[in-house]
Amino acid sequence: MRPAAAASDPTKHFFQPIIVCLTVASVALTLFVIWISLHDLSLMRAGREKFVGLDNYIRFLGDPRAMAALWRTVLFTVLATVIEIALGLAVVLFLDRDFAMKRLVRTLLLVPIIMTPVVVGLTWRFLFDPATGMANYLLSLGGIDQVDWLGSPRIALFSVLVADIWQWTPFVILLVMAALESAPTDPLNAARVDGAREWQVTWYVLLPMLRRALAIVALIRAIDSIKAFDLFYIMTRGGPALSTETLNYYGYIVAFTNFDISYALAIAIILTVFTNVALLTMYSVLFPKTGDR
Amino acid sequence: MxxxxxxxxxxxxxxxxxxxxxxxxxxxxxxxxxxxxxxxxxxxxxxxxxxxxxxxxxxxxxxxxxxxxxxxxxxxxxxxxxxxxxxxxxxxxxxxxxxxxxxxxxxxxxxxxxxxxxxxxxxxxxxxxxxxxxxxxxxxxxxxxxxxxxxxxxxxxxxxxxxxxxxxxxxxxxxxxxxxxxxxxxxxxxxxxxxxxxxxxxxxxxxxxxxxxxxxxxxxxxxxxxxxxxxxxIGTPRMNFLKAVVVDDGKTLTVGEARVDISHLKTGLESGKTVTLGIRPEHLDEKQGVALSLAVDVTERLGSTSYVHGALPSGETVVVERREDQPRFGESITLRFQPKRARVFDEEGRRIR
CATH class of the missing domain: 3.40.50.300 (P-loop containing nucleotide triphosphate hydrolases)
Incomplete structure (x- = not known):
């Protein structure tokens, strides 16, 4: 569009106010949060807060519980994203053929996604119950010793991971399936004629075509995993022995159990910055500017 | 290879x-x-x-x-x-x-x-x-x-x-x-x-x-x-198909008023039978032969030749390739073709040779 035309474009009267409102709201809120995080606001001694500068951020670096939570968040995010993408992709490639129940299968895939996290969390808590749960029953059928799924600090994080994978892999499947169906089939046939075996067709032609969709799904899943809270709250409450406490959950404890509002907001900001840096890095790796492939 | x-x-x-x-x-x-x-x-x-x-x-x-x-x-x-x-x-x-x-x-x-x-x-x-x-x-x-x-x-x-x-x-x-x-x-x-x-x-x-x-x-x-x-x-514009009736013990076809000699065909045809006569547009612009009269509808000028669309008295539409003149809407022109250039098809569309 020519500059003159842009200047007189009347549609700006519709979108500009909205942009201004949104900008003001988000900028103002962010600045307010940063401002509070530079104080020592605590609900235990309301009205006596004072400016402390970067103390909260320095405290974070020296807080072993926070650092452990950060590490757990990274571990959970990486594992959840990688496993969900890999598993989802495998299921999609397996389902990519015509069979009688395809529509039914697709509808069933929606069930975990539309279930509220509370129900999912409770269901998996029951499944993982050491005495009455289905998981240990299945292990007993195979003659394997019982496992304390949610009670053992070494295992609990992975038990939550299983529930997360159960709930969110179908989301990956649906999105990748949509991408697969909108992908052209002629190049696949061309590859077959060109002498490629089926795995080569998938590896050299199909997967590169799905790369964009996979990258976007991975980003969405990574963001969600970093922010995961509901499953942790319902299944473990960060326990046992803090072994499932993620940074997000720790922030919640600091704010609503310890009422240390300023420190909680500092954690929230660190989490936000950390998320952005990680995702921007991921994004620039997945979508290099040169060539825009 | x-x-x-x-x-x-x-x-x-x-x-x-x-x-x-x-x-x-x-x-x-x-x-x-x-x-x-x-x-x-x-x-x-x-x-x-x-x-x-x-x-x-x-x-x-x-x-x-x-x-x-x-x-x-x-x-x-x-x-x-x-x-x-x-x-x-x-x-x-x-x-x-x-x-x-x-x-x-x-x-x-x-x-x-x-x-x-x-x-x-x-x-x-x-x-x-x-x-x-x-x-x-x-x-x-x-x-x-x-x-x-x-x-x-x-x-x-x-x-x-x-x-x-x-x-x-x-x-x-x-x-x-x-x-x-x-x-x-x-x-x-x-x-x-x-x-x-x-x-x-x-x-x-x-x-x-x-x-x-x-x-x-x-x-x-x-x-x-x-x-x-x-x-x-095959061929553009496509071949013209005209309805014709066999008369004269299979030696002649009538297309409207015109009579087409088909004595060169090896297959005998019964009198009274309806057949289809196929003539390509470029074969309708001869100096002599069977004459048909065409009421001109549209003329498409292509430079070296023109395609003239029109209707026969029977109402059948026909396309002709004309090399010399470009008749206009409303004019009536005479088309001529050699019977041997025309192709005859039976009612099922099979060629009669």
Whole structure:
């Protein structure tokens, strides 16, 4: 569009106010949060807060519980994203053929996604119950010793991971399936004629075509995993022995159990910055500017 | 390089038969065009030859190898698709090199061959681009390059020019022709465009609703069609079909008032029978012969000739190619044709010779 035309474009009267409102709201809120995080606001001694500068951020670096939570968040995010993408992709490639129940299968895939996290969390808590749960029953059928799924600090994080994978892999499947169906089939046939075996067709032609969709799904899943809270709250409450406490959950404890509002907001900001840096890095790796492939 | 035999191939989707006992022989080094309207099964047949579509019965033999039950990758054919079917995430060079890579050719030989093909098709400046950075014509050139690079036994073209604009289509058509003349490989080409078929083919196979209507050289299909479908499908503007009645013990036809001598036909016709007389537009502008009067409707001027559309007294519409004058709307002109140039078809559309 020519500059003159842009200047007189009347549609700006519709979108500009909205942009201004949104900008003001988000900028103002962010600045307010940063401002509070530079104080020592605590609900235990309301009205006596004072400016402390970067103390909260320095405290974070020296807080072993926070650092452990950060590490757990990274571990959970990486594992959840990688496993969900890999598993989802495998299921999609397996389902990519015509069979009688395809529509039914697709509808069933929606069930975990539309279930509220509370129900999912409770269901998996029951499944993982050491005495009455289905998981240990299945292990007993195979003659394997019982496992304390949610009670053992070494295992609990992975038990939550299983529930997360159960709930969110179908989301990956649906999105990748949509991408697969909108992908052209002629190049696949061309590859077959060109002498490629089926795995080569998938590896050299199909997967590169799905790369964009996979990258976007991975980003969405990574963001969600970093922010995961509901499953942790319902299944473990960060326990046992803090072994499932993620940074997000720790922030919640600091704010609503310890009422240390300023420190909680500092954690929230660190989490936000950390998320952005990680995702921007991921994004620039997945979508290099040169060539825009 | 090899000959291709398609023997009694049939295929149906449920109750719908798409190929019905189709047999085609393609000689070594020849250029055969499968021609027909959309939905006639020509692409299905080509995909069956490529190994992308299983067939229900019959066999496909390439060279002396029966490939009916072999997967596409083992048939050693190359195919050019209507949609180009380039690998969207690979560069042009990678696209062309892909068939060689799948055959495990070493990098240096592969690079040499790719460069050779690029030189032949004049796409050298495009080698590091992605398919979506190319125009339609360039994409199809790359697709042809990908087919050429590995010297297959058989080339298959599935409507390769249909997505291109008219000028490019003519240009690439000539290029494909030139390519065939220089490398002399067996090629099977599918199209619904009879101009492409007539200009490219050594032999044309006309298909309709999964059955072969006629097989022959372009000229024989044009001059000596077996049935009204082939006669009408080949040639633009299409052949004029006029209703005629047999009189005079099968020696004459009446078309309206005009009487057409058909004593040269070997097949005897009963008097009173209704037949169809087919006359090509360029055969209606003779100096002498049977006369018909035409009420002119529209004249399309093409420079060297004109196409005159009009109606006979019977109401049947006719197209004539006129070389000398350009009659206008409302005028009445006289058409003349030689009875021997006209083709006679029975009520089922079969040719009467």
């Amino acid at each position: 090899a000959k291709l035999s398609i023997r009694s191939v049939s295929k149906s989707y449920g109750a719908v038969s798409v190929l019905d006992d189709v047999s085609v022989e393609v000689e070594e080094g020849s250029f055969v065009v499968l021609l027909g309207p959309s939905g006639c099964g020509k692409s299905t047949l080509l995909h069956a030859v490529a190994g992308l579509n299983p067939i229900d019965s019959g066999s496909i033999v390439i060279g002396d190898r029966n490939v009916t039950n072999l997967p596409a990758r083992e048939r050693d054919v190359a195919m050019v698709f209507q949609s180009y079917a380039l690998y969207p995430t690979m560069t042009v060079a990678q696209n062309i090199a892909f068939p060689l890579k799948m055959r495990g050719l070493d990098r240096r030989t592969s690079d040499e061959k790719v460069a050779g093909v690029a030189r032949l098709l004049q796409i050298e400046p495009l080698m590091s681009r992605l398919p979506r950075e190319l125009s339609g014509g360039q994409r199809q050139r790359v697709a042809i390059g990908r087919a050429l690079v590995r010297d297959p036994r058989l080339f298959l073209f599935d409507e390769p020019l249909s997505n291109l604009d008219a000028a490019l289509r003519t240009e690439l058509r000539a290029e494909i022709k030139r390519l065939h003349q220089s490398i002399r490989r067996t090629m099977v080409y599918v199209t619904h465009d009879q101009t492409e078929a007539l200009t490219l083919a050594d032999k044309i196979v006309v298909l309709k609703a999964g059955r072969i209507e006629q097989t022959g050289t372009p000229l024989s299909l044009y001059d000596d069609p077996d049935n009204a479908f082939v006669a009408g499908f």
